[in-house]
Amino acid sequence: MSRPRIVVVGAGFGGLHTVRHLERRIPTGMADIALVAPHDYMLYSPLLPQVASGLLTPQSVAMSVHRLTKETRLVPGHAIGVDPASRVVIVCRPTGELAPVRYDRLVLAPGGVTRAFDIPGLAEHAYGAKTLAEAVLLRDHVLAQLELANDSRDPIEREERCRFIVVGGGYTGVETAASLMRLCEVAARRYPELRSVIRWHLVDIAPKVLPELGDRLGRKALDLLRSMGIEVKLKVSVREVTADKVVLTDGRALPCRTLIWTAGVSPSPLMETLDKPTQKGRLEVGADLRVPGLDDVFALGDAAAVPNLAHEESAYCPPTAQYASRQAATVAENVVSSILGRRLKEFRHRDMGLVVDLSGNDALARIMQMELSGLPALAVTRGYHTLSVPSTTARARILANWAIRRFTGGDTARLGFAHEGRPSSFVANEAVDYLDAQRTRREGERLLENLRERYGED
Ligand SMILES: Cc1cc2nc3c(=O)[nH]c(=O)nc-3n(C[C@H](O)[C@H](O)[C@H](O)COP(=O)(O)OP(=O)(O)OC[C@H]3O[C@@H](n4cnc5c(N)ncnc54)[C@H](O)[C@@H]3O)c2cc1C
Known part of the structure; x- marks a missing residue:
């Protein structure tokens, strides 16, 4: 692989830390790293209640992607489908257009959406x-x-x-x-x-x-x-x-x-578009954070069911910032190892606890x-x-x-x-039209064909 295309979906605790670790591990110019995210900042959500109360300004908890990365290319929009067969992510840009993003290695870290129950009103x-x-x-x-x-x-x-x-x-x-x-x-x-x-x-x-x-x-x-x-x-x-x-x-x-x-939070509906096993909506991955059966796709954070090797009492890692940011280091190392044909590392972390600010x-x-x-x-x-x-x-x-x-x-x-x-309402705010696996495949083929017509084979 001459210049591998590494695509990371989501600029949160999992995604942003992944691209930062990748940039540290890969010599400049040796890979094309793209970050697909609707916003150009990482939200430090543990301090969000302090923004709601006016204690902190919104900018204080919005960590600029541009400041924190060196050569990562930002692709603005939501990933709405992944077609592992043609190695393409379909991105819905803020304009509503669909665009295909091709990958050699894909890291999925889209987090979760607020869980809405069927309660009238x-x-x-x-x-x-x-x-x-x-x-x-x-x-x-x-x-x-x-x-x-x-x-x-x-x-x-x-x-x-x-x-x-x-x-x-x-x-x-x-x-x-x-x-x-x-x-x-x-x-x-x-x-x-x-x-x-x-x-x-x-x-x-x-x-x-x-x-x-x-x-x-x-x-x-x-x-x-x-x-x-x-x-x-x-x-x-x-x-x-x-x-x-x-x-x-x-x-x-x-x-x-x-x-x-x-x-509560539900894992991003994006994870269902891969047509692979999920645990309550979280995409199942191995302890090496790789999706079983898809050697070039990794997932982490709230949207991934990561086996919890350090704690016997819960089978999967809890959906917290603490775990997502630590999984990022392992995922970045494993992406690089998978490109170089090395053995992958297992993720293991002992919970450090929880802090709660009651104002x-x-x-x-x-x-x-x-x-x-x-x-x-x-x-x-x-x-x-x-x-x-x-x-x-x-x-x-x-x-x-x-x-x-x-x-x-x-x-x-x-x-x-x-x-x-x-x-x-949060339902209106988080409304994104995700594709199902079949539509993802169809759209992926159509968009790639358009690309080939305009720019040639690749
Ligand atoms: C108010 C609040 C307080 C919290 N307090 C704590 C705490 O004290 N301690 C703790 O450990 N955890 C806390 N958490 C939980 C913590 O924020 C999450 O566990 C953590 O953010 C998960 O990281 P992630 O990378 O999986 O997802 P996120 O950090 O949520 O990042 C997901 C990213 O993906 C982007 N995205 C979403 N959908 C798509 C898509 N389709 N395509 C592309 N990009 C997409 C989002 O815009 C975002 O940038 C809190 C959460 C909230 C909401």
Whole structure:
């Protein structure tokens, strides 16, 4: 292979770290590395709730691909199908055109999409908290509700606008509820009449929050959330959502105009287009991160079911940033080894724990065997994120934002992104038309034929 074409899909924890490792391992100019992604940044999602609360600016968590890579070519758009037979990825460009991208080695790291259940009204009315746009919109929406409630004399409208329900007791839901609740506390200083009306709820069908933290810290998280004034309802989910009401499965109908849905992530539908075995939508790979039966295709991160060699209790690696970024080093090494005909390495990683920032001075951390809360946990949490962001510029922005907040307090100016009637649900935001395996093959052949007609054989 003279100059191998390596295509990486997804610029998140898995994808971006993969191209950076590839660039370090492959001498300049010896391979054509292409990164297919809808945006030219890697989203540092663990800090997204802090964008939703306005503690961090959006730029602080958007790590520029151009800054972090040297010779990688960015292909803007969504990969919507993979045809392993003709070694082509079909990309839907932002203009809506389809383009074929050929590969010798393919690495799939498209992450996940918010999991929507078949709950009446959820798709139309729920807000997501997974993308940068959603985080910015959410902050504006919450602040707009308070402004409108303050301006209304109608007690029913006030109640609807001042009740916020977060569904999902994992780290996304817990951190989002806690940080937006604090934003409301700051905003409510300007609206004394609303203070007794504002209500935050966190609901989850599971019997506990943050199960990843273990029993003791999980209970502590629950106590902390309740002491902050968040009403936590467990073993309960949502039965129906309308524009001004949320009905829970325990029969309660709560007047509410803001339902934030964080109840889980599904692997990217792209993984189904390969027609290979999946585990709950995650593409099955070997411990070497290679797709069985497809020697030139690798997958990692939230969208891949990677055998967990270090932990007997769970068969597959958990879908976390910690695992995705470490799998990237192994995948890059194995891509290079597969080109050079060397033996591939197995991925093995021992879970380092979890950090949860509950906003203000509250945090919880389980690091190795240590369980921390309060200021020590906050220091570990902030220290961990500071070291984990891959860009010095972003690190400087994050530290500056934290310092500014410490010395100047919170800011509640609305930026003007949210207005009623605009489609804001996560279902609309994540709508991508993926192809099935048959359509992928047909489109792939058609697009390649067009290419051959225009440019010759290859
Ligand atoms: C709010 C929040 C908080 C979190 N907190 C933590 C935490 O504290 N600790 C932790 O370990 N994990 C945390 N996670 C989970 C963590 O973010 C994920 O496990 C991690 O991002 C997975 O990495 P990935 O590379 O698989 O996917 P991602 O990082 O999601 O990257 C996927 C990339 O693929 C792109 N993409 C999607 N579809 C396509 C397509 N069809 N074609 C091309 N590109 C595509 C996306 O735009 C994105 O660039 C959190 C997640 C969220 C949402």
